[in-house]
Amino acid sequence: MVINNFSAHLPFGDNKIAPWYGKDILSVKQFSHDDLDYVFGVAHEMREMVTRIGTFDLLKGKILANLFYEPSTRTSSSFTAAMERLGGSVIPINEVKYSSVSKGESLPDTVRTLECYADVIVLRHPEIGSAALAARYARKPVINAGDGVGEHPTQALLDLFTIYEELGVGVVDGMTVTMLGDLKYGRTVHSLARLLSLYNVKINYVSPDILRLPREVYNEVAEKGVPQAEFASLADVLPETDVLYVTRVQKERFEDPEAYESVKSAYVIDCDIMQNAKEKMIVMHPLPRVGEIAIEFDDDPRAAYFRQMEYGLYVRMALLAMVLGKA
Ligand code: ASP
Numbered sequence: 304m305v306i307n308n309f310s311a312h313l314p315f316g317d318n319k320i321a322p323w324y325g326k327d328i329l330s331v332k333q334f335s336h337d338d339l340d341y342v343f344g345v346a347h348e349m350r351e352m353v354t355r356i357g358t359f360d361l362l363k364g365k366i367l368a369n370l371f372y373e374p375s376t377r378t379s380s381s382f383t384a385a386m387e388r389l390g391g392s393v394i395p396i397n398e399v400k401y402s403s404v405s406k407g408e409s410l411p412d413t414v415r416t417l418e419c420y421a422d423v424i425v426l427r428h429p430e431i432g433s434a435a436l437a438a439r440y441a442r443k444p445v446i447n448a449g450d451g452v453g454e455h456p457t458q459a460l461l462d463l464f465t466i467y468e469e470l471g472v473g474v475v476d477g478m479t480v481t482m483l484g485d486l487k488y489g490r491t492v493h494s495l496a497r498l499l500s501l502y503n504v505k506i507n508y509v510s511p512d513i514l515r516l517p518r519e520v521y522n523e524v525a526e527k528g529v530p531q532a533e534f535a536s537l538a539d540v541l542p543e544t545d546v547l548y549v550t551r552v553q554k555e556r557f558e559d560p561e562a563y564e565s566v567k568s569a570y571v572i573d574c575d576i577m578q579n580a581k582e583k584m585i586v587m588h589p590l591p592r593v594g595e596i597a598i599e600f601d602d603d604p605r606a607a608y609f610r611q612m613e614y615g616l617y618v619r620m621a622l623l624a625m626v627l628g629k630a
Protein backbone atom coordinates (compact mmCIF):
# COMPACT_ATOMS: atom_id res chain seq x y z
CA MET A 304 0.00 0.00 0.00
CA VAL A 305 0.98 3.62 -0.46
CA ILE A 306 1.59 5.42 2.79
CA ASN A 307 1.17 9.16 2.49
CA ASN A 308 3.01 11.93 4.23
CA PHE A 309 1.02 11.62 7.42
CA SER A 310 2.68 8.29 8.03
CA ALA A 311 5.84 10.20 8.88
CA HIS A 312 4.18 10.86 12.23
CA LEU A 313 3.47 7.22 12.83
CA PRO A 314 5.88 4.46 13.75
CA PHE A 315 5.00 2.49 10.62
CA GLY A 316 8.54 2.26 9.40
CA ASP A 317 9.10 0.09 12.44
CA ASN A 318 9.54 -3.55 11.49
CA LYS A 319 7.16 -4.59 14.27
CA ILE A 320 4.16 -3.75 12.14
CA ALA A 321 4.94 -6.45 9.62
CA PRO A 322 4.06 -9.40 11.89
CA TRP A 323 0.46 -8.20 12.08
CA TYR A 324 0.02 -7.61 8.37
CA GLY A 325 -2.78 -9.81 7.06
CA LYS A 326 -3.29 -11.46 10.46
CA ASP A 327 -6.60 -12.31 12.11
CA ILE A 328 -7.33 -10.93 15.57
CA LEU A 329 -9.33 -13.67 17.25
CA SER A 330 -8.19 -13.81 20.87
CA VAL A 331 -6.13 -11.80 23.33
CA LYS A 332 -3.97 -14.91 23.64
CA GLN A 333 -2.23 -13.77 20.43
CA PHE A 334 -0.75 -10.72 22.20
CA SER A 335 2.53 -10.60 24.11
CA HIS A 336 3.53 -7.85 26.52
CA ASP A 337 5.67 -6.27 23.79
CA ASP A 338 2.78 -6.43 21.32
CA LEU A 339 0.59 -4.54 23.76
CA ASP A 340 3.17 -1.82 24.24
CA TYR A 341 3.35 -1.54 20.48
CA VAL A 342 -0.43 -1.44 19.90
CA PHE A 343 -0.83 1.19 22.61
CA GLY A 344 2.01 3.25 21.20
CA VAL A 345 0.28 3.32 17.81
CA ALA A 346 -3.12 3.98 19.46
CA HIS A 347 -1.61 6.91 21.33
CA GLU A 348 -0.30 8.29 18.03
CA MET A 349 -3.73 7.80 16.49
CA ARG A 350 -5.26 9.79 19.33
CA GLU A 351 -2.88 12.66 18.64
CA MET A 352 -3.48 12.48 14.89
CA VAL A 353 -7.27 12.57 15.34
CA THR A 354 -6.97 15.52 17.71
CA ARG A 355 -4.62 17.35 15.35
CA ILE A 356 -6.06 16.64 11.91
CA GLY A 357 -9.16 14.47 12.34
CA THR A 358 -9.05 12.29 9.25
CA PHE A 359 -6.02 11.17 7.23
CA ASP A 360 -5.44 8.86 4.29
CA LEU A 361 -3.39 6.03 5.77
CA LEU A 362 -5.84 3.37 4.57
CA LYS A 363 -7.21 5.22 1.55
CA GLY A 364 -8.87 2.79 -0.83
CA LYS A 365 -9.18 0.00 1.76
CA ILE A 366 -12.60 -1.45 2.58
CA LEU A 367 -13.83 -2.96 5.84
CA ALA A 368 -16.87 -5.27 6.05
CA ASN A 369 -18.69 -4.88 9.37
CA LEU A 370 -20.62 -8.14 9.83
CA PHE A 371 -22.76 -8.09 12.99
CA TYR A 372 -25.10 -10.98 13.88
CA GLU A 373 -25.69 -9.46 17.35
CA PRO A 374 -26.60 -5.90 18.36
CA SER A 375 -23.85 -3.34 18.82
CA THR A 376 -23.53 0.40 19.18
CA ARG A 377 -19.91 1.01 20.18
CA THR A 378 -17.98 -1.74 18.47
CA SER A 379 -19.76 -1.39 15.16
CA SER A 380 -19.69 2.40 15.03
CA SER A 381 -16.13 2.74 16.34
CA PHE A 382 -14.82 0.33 13.68
CA THR A 383 -16.70 2.39 11.09
CA ALA A 384 -15.32 5.63 12.49
CA ALA A 385 -11.80 4.13 12.73
CA MET A 386 -11.84 3.05 9.08
CA GLU A 387 -13.22 6.37 7.89
CA ARG A 388 -10.79 8.42 9.97
CA LEU A 389 -8.02 6.46 8.23
CA GLY A 390 -9.46 7.32 4.81
CA GLY A 391 -11.01 3.90 4.12
CA SER A 392 -14.62 2.89 3.69
CA VAL A 393 -17.07 0.41 5.19
CA ILE A 394 -19.66 -2.14 4.04
CA PRO A 395 -22.11 -2.20 6.96
CA ILE A 396 -24.04 -5.42 7.58
CA ASN A 397 -25.40 -4.58 10.99
CA GLU A 398 -28.76 -6.19 10.47
CA VAL A 399 -28.06 -9.65 9.13
CA LYS A 400 -31.78 -10.18 8.75
CA TYR A 401 -31.66 -7.94 5.70
CA SER A 402 -28.77 -9.91 4.22
CA SER A 403 -28.74 -13.38 2.65
CA VAL A 404 -28.08 -14.81 6.12
CA SER A 405 -31.87 -14.72 6.51
CA LYS A 406 -32.15 -17.00 3.45
CA GLY A 407 -30.01 -19.55 5.28
CA GLU A 408 -26.54 -18.65 4.03
CA SER A 409 -23.80 -20.13 6.22
CA LEU A 410 -21.13 -18.10 8.00
CA PRO A 411 -18.32 -19.52 5.79
CA ASP A 412 -20.22 -18.59 2.61
CA THR A 413 -21.06 -15.13 3.94
CA VAL A 414 -17.42 -14.53 4.78
CA ARG A 415 -16.27 -15.83 1.37
CA THR A 416 -18.70 -13.36 -0.20
CA LEU A 417 -17.60 -10.35 1.78
CA GLU A 418 -13.93 -10.91 1.20
CA CYS A 419 -14.55 -10.50 -2.53
CA TYR A 420 -15.42 -6.90 -1.77
CA ALA A 421 -13.51 -6.00 1.38
CA ASP A 422 -9.93 -6.09 2.71
CA VAL A 423 -10.82 -6.93 6.32
CA ILE A 424 -13.87 -8.44 8.02
CA VAL A 425 -15.03 -7.46 11.51
CA LEU A 426 -17.37 -10.14 12.88
CA ARG A 427 -19.71 -10.30 15.87
CA HIS A 428 -21.59 -13.56 16.22
CA PRO A 429 -23.51 -15.36 19.02
CA GLU A 430 -21.44 -18.56 18.91
CA ILE A 431 -18.12 -19.22 20.63
CA GLY A 432 -15.46 -19.96 18.03
CA SER A 433 -17.37 -18.25 15.20
CA ALA A 434 -14.55 -15.81 14.47
CA ALA A 435 -12.04 -18.68 14.33
CA LEU A 436 -14.38 -20.55 11.99
CA ALA A 437 -14.73 -17.50 9.75
CA ALA A 438 -10.96 -17.06 9.73
CA ARG A 439 -10.50 -20.65 8.53
CA TYR A 440 -12.49 -19.85 5.42
CA ALA A 441 -11.32 -16.29 4.79
CA ARG A 442 -8.15 -15.28 3.00
CA LYS A 443 -8.55 -11.72 4.30
CA PRO A 444 -8.04 -10.84 7.99
CA VAL A 445 -10.94 -11.46 10.36
CA ILE A 446 -11.27 -9.40 13.55
CA ASN A 447 -13.34 -10.89 16.37
CA ALA A 448 -15.82 -8.28 17.64
CA GLY A 449 -17.36 -10.73 20.14
CA ASP A 450 -17.98 -14.46 19.67
CA GLY A 451 -20.87 -15.36 21.96
CA VAL A 452 -19.67 -15.83 25.52
CA GLY A 453 -16.15 -16.47 24.28
CA GLU A 454 -13.99 -13.38 23.82
CA HIS A 455 -14.11 -9.73 22.83
CA PRO A 456 -10.42 -9.08 22.22
CA THR A 457 -10.58 -5.57 20.81
CA GLN A 458 -12.63 -4.50 23.84
CA ALA A 459 -10.00 -5.90 26.22
CA LEU A 460 -7.28 -4.07 24.30
CA LEU A 461 -9.17 -0.81 24.61
CA ASP A 462 -9.85 -1.55 28.27
CA LEU A 463 -6.15 -1.94 28.96
CA PHE A 464 -5.36 1.15 26.87
CA THR A 465 -7.86 3.02 29.03
CA ILE A 466 -5.97 1.94 32.15
CA TYR A 467 -2.67 3.06 30.57
CA GLU A 468 -4.06 6.43 29.52
CA GLU A 469 -5.96 7.12 32.72
CA LEU A 470 -3.60 5.81 35.39
CA GLY A 471 -0.21 5.70 33.64
CA VAL A 472 1.74 3.06 31.74
CA GLY A 473 4.00 2.08 34.59
CA VAL A 474 1.27 1.49 37.13
CA VAL A 475 -0.40 -1.65 35.80
CA ASP A 476 2.12 -3.80 37.65
CA GLY A 477 1.17 -3.81 41.31
CA MET A 478 -2.43 -2.87 40.62
CA THR A 479 -5.58 -4.48 42.04
CA VAL A 480 -8.35 -4.95 39.49
CA THR A 481 -11.83 -5.91 40.67
CA MET A 482 -14.29 -7.33 38.16
CA LEU A 483 -17.93 -7.10 39.14
CA GLY A 484 -21.18 -8.57 37.86
CA ASP A 485 -21.71 -11.20 35.18
CA LEU A 486 -18.33 -12.88 35.02
CA LYS A 487 -19.79 -16.08 33.57
CA TYR A 488 -21.27 -14.73 30.35
CA GLY A 489 -19.31 -11.49 30.10
CA ARG A 490 -16.93 -12.06 27.20
CA THR A 491 -15.14 -8.77 27.86
CA VAL A 492 -14.20 -10.10 31.29
CA HIS A 493 -12.86 -13.34 29.78
CA SER A 494 -10.61 -11.39 27.44
CA LEU A 495 -9.51 -8.77 29.97
CA ALA A 496 -8.62 -11.30 32.70
CA ARG A 497 -6.44 -13.16 30.20
CA LEU A 498 -4.78 -9.96 29.05
CA LEU A 499 -4.11 -8.78 32.60
CA SER A 500 -2.40 -12.09 33.34
CA LEU A 501 0.58 -10.73 31.37
CA TYR A 502 1.13 -8.24 34.24
CA ASN A 503 1.87 -8.42 37.95
CA VAL A 504 -1.66 -7.62 38.99
CA LYS A 505 -4.04 -8.96 41.58
CA ILE A 506 -7.55 -9.75 40.31
CA ASN A 507 -10.67 -9.89 42.48
CA TYR A 508 -13.88 -11.33 41.07
CA VAL A 509 -17.16 -10.24 42.66
CA SER A 510 -20.32 -11.95 41.40
CA PRO A 511 -23.42 -13.89 42.38
CA ASP A 512 -22.58 -17.57 42.75
CA ILE A 513 -24.30 -18.52 39.49
CA LEU A 514 -22.29 -15.92 37.54
CA ARG A 515 -18.77 -16.85 38.65
CA LEU A 516 -15.90 -16.70 36.18
CA PRO A 517 -15.62 -19.87 34.04
CA ARG A 518 -13.00 -22.24 35.49
CA GLU A 519 -11.24 -22.39 32.14
CA VAL A 520 -10.43 -18.67 32.31
CA TYR A 521 -9.63 -18.79 36.04
CA ASN A 522 -7.18 -21.66 35.52
CA GLU A 523 -5.48 -19.99 32.57
CA VAL A 524 -4.90 -16.86 34.64
CA ALA A 525 -3.72 -18.96 37.61
CA GLU A 526 -1.16 -20.69 35.39
CA LYS A 527 0.46 -17.30 34.81
CA GLY A 528 0.91 -16.93 38.58
CA VAL A 529 -1.55 -14.07 38.98
CA PRO A 530 -3.22 -13.96 42.42
CA GLN A 531 -7.01 -14.20 42.11
CA ALA A 532 -9.80 -14.29 44.68
CA GLU A 533 -13.57 -14.60 44.44
CA PHE A 534 -16.14 -12.75 46.54
CA ALA A 535 -19.89 -12.30 46.77
CA SER A 536 -19.66 -8.83 48.34
CA LEU A 537 -17.96 -5.79 46.83
CA ALA A 538 -17.47 -4.22 50.26
CA ASP A 539 -14.68 -6.72 51.01
CA VAL A 540 -12.46 -5.49 48.19
CA LEU A 541 -13.56 -2.02 47.10
CA PRO A 542 -11.12 -0.10 49.38
CA GLU A 543 -8.05 -1.78 47.81
CA THR A 544 -9.30 -1.55 44.22
CA ASP A 545 -7.43 0.52 41.58
CA VAL A 546 -9.69 -0.45 38.68
CA LEU A 547 -13.31 -1.43 39.23
CA TYR A 548 -14.57 -3.16 36.07
CA VAL A 549 -18.37 -3.25 36.22
CA THR A 550 -20.40 -5.42 33.82
CA ARG A 551 -24.01 -5.87 32.75
CA VAL A 552 -25.82 -9.09 33.60
CA GLN A 553 -26.14 -10.60 30.11
CA LYS A 554 -29.87 -11.24 29.97
CA GLU A 555 -29.74 -12.66 26.45
CA ARG A 556 -27.48 -15.55 27.55
CA PHE A 557 -29.81 -16.94 30.23
CA GLU A 558 -31.87 -20.03 29.49
CA ASP A 559 -33.97 -19.54 32.65
CA PRO A 560 -35.61 -16.08 32.94
CA GLU A 561 -36.12 -16.61 36.68
CA ALA A 562 -32.42 -17.09 37.17
CA TYR A 563 -31.86 -13.76 35.40
CA GLU A 564 -34.45 -12.04 37.60
CA SER A 565 -32.72 -13.38 40.71
CA VAL A 566 -29.36 -11.75 39.88
CA LYS A 567 -30.14 -8.81 37.59
CA SER A 568 -29.86 -6.18 40.31
CA ALA A 569 -27.20 -7.88 42.41
CA TYR A 570 -24.86 -4.85 42.42
CA VAL A 571 -25.44 -1.15 41.84
CA ILE A 572 -22.55 1.30 42.05
CA ASP A 573 -23.56 4.71 43.38
CA CYS A 574 -21.95 7.73 45.02
CA ASP A 575 -22.57 6.36 48.49
CA ILE A 576 -20.80 3.06 47.83
CA MET A 577 -17.94 4.82 46.08
CA GLN A 578 -17.11 6.78 49.25
CA ASN A 579 -15.32 3.62 50.35
CA ALA A 580 -13.10 3.53 47.27
CA LYS A 581 -9.71 5.20 46.74
CA GLU A 582 -9.64 8.77 45.50
CA LYS A 583 -7.27 7.80 42.71
CA MET A 584 -8.85 4.84 40.98
CA ILE A 585 -11.16 4.36 38.00
CA VAL A 586 -14.53 2.77 37.37
CA MET A 587 -14.83 1.13 33.96
CA HIS A 588 -17.70 -0.57 32.12
CA PRO A 589 -17.69 -1.98 28.58
CA LEU A 590 -21.28 -0.66 28.25
CA PRO A 591 -24.18 -0.72 27.64
CA ARG A 592 -25.19 -0.31 31.30
CA VAL A 593 -28.66 -1.27 32.42
CA GLY A 594 -28.66 -0.02 35.98
CA GLU A 595 -25.35 -1.34 37.41
CA ILE A 596 -23.95 2.19 37.74
CA ALA A 597 -26.22 4.96 38.98
CA ILE A 598 -26.33 7.99 36.68
CA GLU A 599 -25.51 10.21 39.68
CA PHE A 600 -21.96 8.78 39.60
CA ASP A 601 -21.28 9.90 36.01
CA ASP A 602 -19.88 13.27 37.09
CA ASP A 603 -17.34 11.72 39.45
CA PRO A 604 -13.81 12.05 37.97
CA ARG A 605 -13.28 8.34 38.67
CA ALA A 606 -16.08 7.45 36.24
CA ALA A 607 -13.99 6.47 33.20
CA TYR A 608 -16.59 4.56 31.19
CA PHE A 609 -17.44 7.27 28.68
CA ARG A 610 -13.76 8.10 28.11
CA GLN A 611 -13.19 4.33 27.72
CA MET A 612 -15.50 4.33 24.66
CA GLU A 613 -13.46 7.04 23.01
CA TYR A 614 -10.18 5.15 23.60
CA GLY A 615 -11.79 2.33 21.60
CA LEU A 616 -11.64 4.45 18.46
CA TYR A 617 -7.87 4.88 18.72
CA VAL A 618 -7.18 1.23 19.52
CA ARG A 619 -9.32 0.08 16.58
CA MET A 620 -7.55 2.57 14.28
CA ALA A 621 -4.24 1.08 15.44
CA LEU A 622 -5.41 -2.50 14.87
CA LEU A 623 -6.75 -1.74 11.38
CA ALA A 624 -3.53 0.00 10.43
CA MET A 625 -1.58 -3.00 11.70
CA VAL A 626 -3.52 -5.69 9.84
CA LEU A 627 -3.86 -3.63 6.65
CA GLY A 628 -0.82 -1.45 7.04
CA LYS A 629 2.35 -2.53 5.38
CA ALA A 630 3.28 -5.39 3.14
N1 ASP B 1 -20.88 -4.64 24.76
C1 ASP B 1 -20.19 -5.69 25.44
C2 ASP B 1 -20.25 -6.97 24.65
O1 ASP B 1 -20.79 -6.97 23.56
C3 ASP B 1 -20.67 -5.84 26.84
C4 ASP B 1 -22.17 -6.05 26.98
O2 ASP B 1 -22.88 -6.20 25.97
O3 ASP B 1 -22.61 -6.08 28.13
O4 ASP B 1 -19.76 -7.96 25.12
Ligand code: CP
Nearest residue numbers: 375376377378589590
Ligand atom coordinates in the same frame (compact mmCIF):
# COMPACT_ATOMS: atom_id res chain seq x y z
N1 CP C 1 -18.64 -2.58 24.48
C1 CP C 1 -19.36 -3.06 23.43
O1 CP C 1 -19.00 -4.07 22.79
O2 CP C 1 -20.44 -2.32 23.10
P1 CP C 1 -21.47 -2.66 21.95
O3 CP C 1 -22.13 -3.98 22.31
O4 CP C 1 -22.41 -1.52 21.90
O5 CP C 1 -20.69 -2.86 20.67
